[in-house]
Amino acid sequence: MxxxxxxxxxxxxxxxxxxxxxxxxxxxxxxxxxSVSTGEWASGMIFETSAPQLGWAEIPPRGSVRTVxxxxxxxxxxxxxxxxxxxxxxxxxxxxxxxxxxxxxxxxxxxxxxxxxxxxxxxxxxxxxxxxxxxxxxxxxxxxxxxxxxxxxxxxxxxxxxxxxxxxxxxxxxxxxxxxxxxxxxxxxxxxxxxxxxxxxxxxxxxxxxxxxxxxxxxxxxxxPSRCGVYEHLLSQAPLRPKIRAERIFLSRSALTRNKGLKSDRKLENAAAVERVFSDMGFTVIQPEKLPFPEQIALFANAKVIAGEDGSALHNALWCKPESTMVCLSSPRRLNRLHFCVAETRRLHYRLVRGAIDQSVLDGLEQGTVSNEDAYFAPWAVDPIQLGDALAGRVFS
Structure with a gap:
């Protein structure tokens, strides 16, 4: 150059x-x-908490493409x-x-x-x-x-x-x-x-x-999907009798150190209330980063349903068995298709619950005083009652 x-x-x-x-x-x-064809998830559904009429709707499969x-x-x-x-x-x-x-x-x-x-x-x-x-x-x-x-x-x-x-x-x-x-x-x-x-x-x-x-x-x-050998290798290192075993787990981020001031924080404002909803629904609340890595793998490999905020922790669904369910809670301004990759690769049931951001952010978007990037990283929340109704719908498979 x-x-x-x-x-x-x-x-x-x-x-x-x-x-x-x-x-x-x-x-x-x-x-x-x-080159091979990419996989497809077992099923996909979305629950929009800001929609006029609440309920689960199907997410059509993306279909497959040829890989490099x-x-x-x-x-x-x-x-x-x-x-x-x-x-x-x-x-x-x-x-x-x-x-x-x-x-x-x-x-x-x-x-x-x-x-x-x-x-x-x-x-x-x-x-x-x-x-x-x-x-x-x-x-x-x-x-x-x-x-x-x-x-x-x-x-x-x-x-x-x-x-x-x-x-x-x-x-x-x-x-x-x-x-x-x-x-x-x-x-x-x-x-x-x-x-x-x-x-x-x-x-x-x-x-x-x-x-x-x-x-x-x-x-x-x-x-x-043909490049999953590394995951199978790591799965083989997981203990056969893990210290924690649960069929339904919720991944808590409460122990993570928040980087205040950074846009990438994507804070769920009512995280504690959300955790209580999952706990009341029979989920075991886990802070995976506190477990040794082999124990983390075993935890996900034995779970039938894993749920959590949009983020890297949900990528641990790579350790789940096919036909397991991944529940992702997300800001309405963000659609992380990397979770689609994981669900398709492991043939999982994918469930997306999209929360809400403050009305002032939406007004600012319309008036041009808030950028799309700022809205993308704006704090968000999930209504606990709506979340409970969504989970009670028995959409885990």
Whole structure:
């Protein structure tokens, strides 16, 4: 890249692998499987608490799409930004859902890449590495489950053993533990990727002489069911006689430290009242982060119904048996289709209860004084009486 406006071309690595080429100089890939069809959930239903007429309504199945074959991409003299896009010599930028899982963020990332002034800096050089990153943050548990663990397993099996895994400087200890559980020791982690920010910082970019990039199991909002081997491996480590066993569990977030002032908090304002409703309906209220990881897996594997707020904890439904039920409580301004991925992959019954936000937020949206982003992250609530009525409808299967 010779200047701030010199992106020569863009290569979607997922499309490259799916179509079988052609490849550019300094770019190679090897496939280790075939494209398959994504799964379908057992059933989907939604309960809108703000609807004029209350009741459960069917969510039509999304149908299936073809997945990207699992593959390992090799790039010579790659410039790693840590935010997703990888730059080849000459300015060609590698993108695609294996590098930028959320397509809506691509334009902002490319803009940040142009504004970074990379041509004015001589980056730190690394002989070889396997890239294990996520632009949404590698400190988020849900991204490790859906995005990074399947990539790590693919790389573990096919990258030379002397190649380190390039991870974030702030990789959390739980993530290190997950990697160790699938056979990647902490000594193999090269903690050099930039810390999370909204910008690409030129001084923190890295030049890797030979970079390996494993393709993602997630093609934006669809998941490859053939890439579930890593979950079966972790399931095999769960105790046969767990300390806690319950058929219905509610995932409490009351013990989590809230990041006050951050938009990503998405606070459920009446969380305590919601917990009481589930408790009264016979659910066991659990704070999963307080349990050892194998106990968490066993808890979900033995549950028939799991419920909780929209967030990473619900991705633990990956451990559930087919025909189990996942109940998601969500803001009316947010529809997290990653839960769709989980429900489709494990063939679950998916139940979505959408709460309400303050009328002043809705008025502000209409008047233009509140942005869609602010409404998306606005505090929300679920009416306890309506929730009780919804749960009493026996829609768990």
């Amino acid at each position: 010779n200047g701030p406006n010199h992106i020569v071309s863009i290569i979607d690595v997922n499309r490259l692998v799916s179509n079988g080429g052609p490849v550019a100089d300094g770019l190679r890939f090897t496939t280790y499987g075939k 074959p699992p593959a390992l991409i090799q790039v010579d003299d790659a410039l790693v930004t840590g935010k997703g896009p990888v730059v080849m010599p000459g300015g060609t930028v590698l993108v695609g859902s294996s590098l930028v899982p959320d397509a809506g963020k691509l334009q902002n990332l490319l803009k940040a890449l142009l504004e970074a002034g990379l041509e004015r800096h001589d980056p730190e050089r690394i002989p070889t590495a396997c890239l294990l990153s996520h632009p949404g943050g590698d400190v988020i548990y849900g991204h490790w489950l859906l995005d990074l663990l399947p990539k790590a397993e693919l790389a573990r099996d096919h990258v030379p053993e002397d190649v380190p895994f390039l991870v974030g400087k702030d990789i959390p200890e739980f993530a290190v533990g997950l990697l160790e559980r699938i056979g990647i020791p902490r000594e193999r982690l090269l903690r050099r990727l930039p810390r999370m920010s909204r910008f690409i910082v030129a001084e923190e970019c890295l030049k890797v002489q030979k970079l390996y990039i494993p393709t993602s199991a997630r093609n934006n909002l669809f998941f490859d």
